[in-house]
Amino acid sequence: MNFIINSITLLSSYTIFLSLFMTQFVITSFLIIIFKIPFWQVFGSGPSFVFTGLLLINRVSGSIFEIKKGRWKGALFSVWFILVSSGLLVNYFYRTDGITNLTDEGMVSGFVISQKGRFASGNEISAFIKGDNIEVLKGKRSFIIPAKDGFYPRAFFSYFFSVKKDFSPMFVIKDNEGKVLDTAFLIPEGFSQDNLYFRSPALPHRFYIKIEGRDSLSFRITRGKLTIKKGLVKLNEELEFEGLRVSFPEIKEIFTVRIIHYPGNKVILVGSLIIFLLLFIKGINRLVAK
Amino acid sequence: MIKRVLILTVVFSVLYVIIGLLLEPESLSHYRRWLFGRVEEEASLRQTVLLYNKILTDLYASDGETLRLNDFPASVILKHELYRDLDFLRSRGLLIIYDMADLTFMKLKMRSPFLADVEVYEEWNYIYQKNPSRKIASSIKGFGQGFRYILKRQKTGWLVIEVIPVDIKEPEKRDEFYY
Numbered sequence: 303m304n305f306i307i308n309s310i311t312l313l314s315s316y317t318i319f320l321s322l323f324m325t326q327f328v329i330t331s332f333l334i335i336i337f338k339i340p341f342w343q344v345f346g347s348g349p350s351f352v353f354t355g356l357l358l359i360n361r362v363s364g365s366i367f368e369i370k371k372g373r374w375k376g377a378l379f380s381v382w383f384i385l386v387s388s389g390l391l392v393n394y395f396y397r398t399d400g401i402t403n404l405t406d407e408g409m410v411s412g413f414v415i416s417q418k419g420r421f422a423s424g425n426e427i428s429a430f431i432k433g434d435n436i437e438v439l440k441g442k443r444s445f446i447i448p449a450k451d452g453f454y455p456r457a458f459f460s461y462f463f464s465v466k467k468d469f470s471p472m473f474v475i476k477d478n479e480g481k482v483l484d485t486a487f488l489i490p491e492g493f494s495q496d497n498l499y500f501r502s503p504a505l506p507h508r509f510y511i512k513i514e515g516r517d518s519l520s521f522r523i524t525r526g527k528l529t530i531k532k533g534l535v536k537l538n539e540e541l542e543f544e545g546l547r548v549s550f551p552e553i554k555e556i557f558t559v560r561i562i563h564y565p566g567n568k569v570i571l572v573g574s575l576i577i578f579l580l581l582f583i584k585g586i587n588r589l590v591a592k
Numbered sequence: 593m594i595k596r597v598l599i600l601t602v603v604f605s606v607l608y609v610i611i612g613l614l615l616e617p618e619s620l621s622h623y624r625r626w627l628f629g630r631v632e633e634e635a636s637l638r639q640t641v642l643l644y645n646k647i648l649t650d651l652y653a654s655d656g657e658t659l660r661l662n663d664f665p666a667s668v669i670l671k672h673e674l675y676r677d678l679d680f681l682r683s684r685g686l687l688i689i690y691d692m693a694d695l696t697f698m699k700l701k702m703r704s705p706f707l708a709d710v711e712v713y714e715e716w717n718y719i720y721q722k723n724p725s726r727k728i729a730s731s732i733k734g735f736g737q738g739f740r741y742i743l744k745r746q747k748t749g750w751l752v753i754e755v756i757p758v759d760i761k762e763p764e765k766r767d768e769f770y771y
Contacts, residue, residue: 317593321600328601329608337623338704348615349608497756506677510757524757526652526677527690527716529737 314363322360326353342417346394358387374584378577385573392566395419403489404557405470406431411489413561422563429559436465436559449557458571462562469513470556475502476547483546487554509548519550622745626705633708634700640665640750641710641741642695648674649690655682655723667744667753686729687721693734696763708750710741713760736762 312318333344344350365380400415413427429438431449438445447454447463454463474485484502488511499510507530510522514534522532523543531543540549612620625633647664651657656678664671681688692714699711714737720730738760743750 317596317600320597321604324597324601325604325608329605333623337626347612347619349611352611352615353604353608501673506673506680508673522757525680526674526688527648527714527737528718528735529757 310363311367314360314367316364319357319360319364322353322357326350326357342394342397345390354387354391358384361387375581378580382574382577385577386570389566389568389570389573392569393419393564394566395421396423396563396565398422398563399560400427401558401560402427402429403470404429404431404436404559405487405554410470410487410556427561431557436463436557438463438559438561440561440563447559458568460563460565460568462560462564464560464562466558466560468556468558469553471511471513471519471550471553473500473509473511474549474551475505476549478545478547487556489556505546507543513553516553519553523548618747622705626702630702633702637700637702637708637710637743637750638697640743640752641697641712644741644752645692645695645714649692652678652687653689655687665749665751667751670752670755682723685723687723687726689719689721691717693717698738698760698763706745708743708745710743711738711758711760712741713738713763 330341330344330350333339334341345354361380361383365377365384368374368377368380397417397419398415399417400413401411402409402413403411408430409428427438427440429436431437432446434449435446436449438447443457445456445461445463447456447465449467450465451467452465454465455461456463470487470489472485472487475483477483483504486500488498488500497510498512499508501508506525508524510524512520514520517537518534520532520534521541523530523541525544531541535541535550537553538549538551540547609620643663644665647660648666650660651664651674656675661671666674694713694715696713697710698713700708701710702708715734716737717732717734719728719732721727722729738758740754740756740758741752742754742756744753745751
């Protein structure tokens with residue numbers, strides 16, 4: 303019996319906690335810095351989960367021992383650590399990260415998710431420009447953010463909105479009889495303007511575009527290995543290539559809004575605030591007692 | 593206590609790697625190649641770009657003959673784009689025959705164990721033929737163009753996921769003879 307109690311005491315000790323934490327921290331940093339692997343991919347790997355689980359077991363049993371012995375500071379730290387780890391796990395399983403594009407007429411693209419936790423709920427996000435602001439609706443929740451470049455945290459840092467103002471050309475592709483084959487706004491892919499191109503499902507061509515001013519664009523039309531045509535084109539000017547025509551009737555202001563939802567951050571932040579408040583009250587009590 | 597923590601950290605790190613080997617053996621083989629097999633990986637990247645162009649040439653010349661399609665180290669999106677090009681040419685009663693004159697590797701960058709950029713300068717000749725008679729439909733033309741290949745590591749090897757034309761200065765030819 304004594305052996306079992308001693309083993310549990312050892313496994314819930316701070317020595318084991320620090321060693322597990324150091325291992326997790328060093329290997330995670332190594333994988334992120336040396337192998338350039340995204341944090342969530344490292345966090346979600348098998349060995350990382352095993353170590354997070356061991357850390358949680360260590361602190362849960364540690365906190366029970368500390369409460370029994372009346373070591374409240376240690377117990378509070380353990381509870382705080384459990385909260386942070388749980389928050390990270392919630393973030394891993396329920397996070398969403400995606401982009402939508404808006405013009406003054408509304409959304410010109412759906413909410414394109416780049417990262418999604420295994421249990422994250424749908425992508426019913428809508429957004430529109432309202433005066434100088436952007437209103438984002440997610441389920442019953444509504445967020446107002448300024449319609450200018452910036453990074454805006456909301457709802458206890460559980461939502462982050464990154465706004466980037468850009469310009470988007472509208473393209474029209476016609477056949478040689480003037481029949482419109484395809485027309486749409488060119489959506490900037492991600493936040494990069496390098497090598498921005500669009501394709502039409504009707505054609506094998508790629509149209510590489512770069513906005514050079516309010517009314518002109520540089521372009522390169524390619525097909526397979528060949529560059530069919532390249533140069534500068536003005537708005538509404540028609541370009542002829544391989545019996546087809548392409549033109550850019552207008553360039554619109556477009557807002558690329560990145561919406562990141564980390565629901566676990568609320569747990570981490572609120573939990574941390576309560577713990578620090580308790581420590582603060584305890585500190586004040588001790589001062590008064592002295 | 594610090595000494596004990598450091599010793600345990602080393603022990604746990606070994607345990608971490610063992611758990612990784614058991615749970616995710618493929619990822620670990622990627623990391624091993626990245627740390628100790630960089631030369632082989634770079635050679636493999638060059639081979640993939642060469643194979644991509646070789647099979648691309650075959651696919652165009654054979655009007656999309658699917659025999660070599662499974663060996664083509666290209667993403668599904670790139671394969672679809674190629675077949676759209678073949679359909680476009682077929683609808684105009686044409687075929688294109690590419691012939692690579694030269695390919696110079698300019699830059700090779702492995703962004704991570706799973707992603708790499710390869711920049712090359714390619715010189716090509718091409719001719720249009722009538723489809724299906726294969727009668728010559730144009731004169732032989734040639735061009736030189738830089739391309740950036742973006743490759744993704746798969747279980748079996750590298751896969752080209754994007755090819756973007758880039759403006760690169762034509763490389764100097766050192767071993768060329770002129771008569």
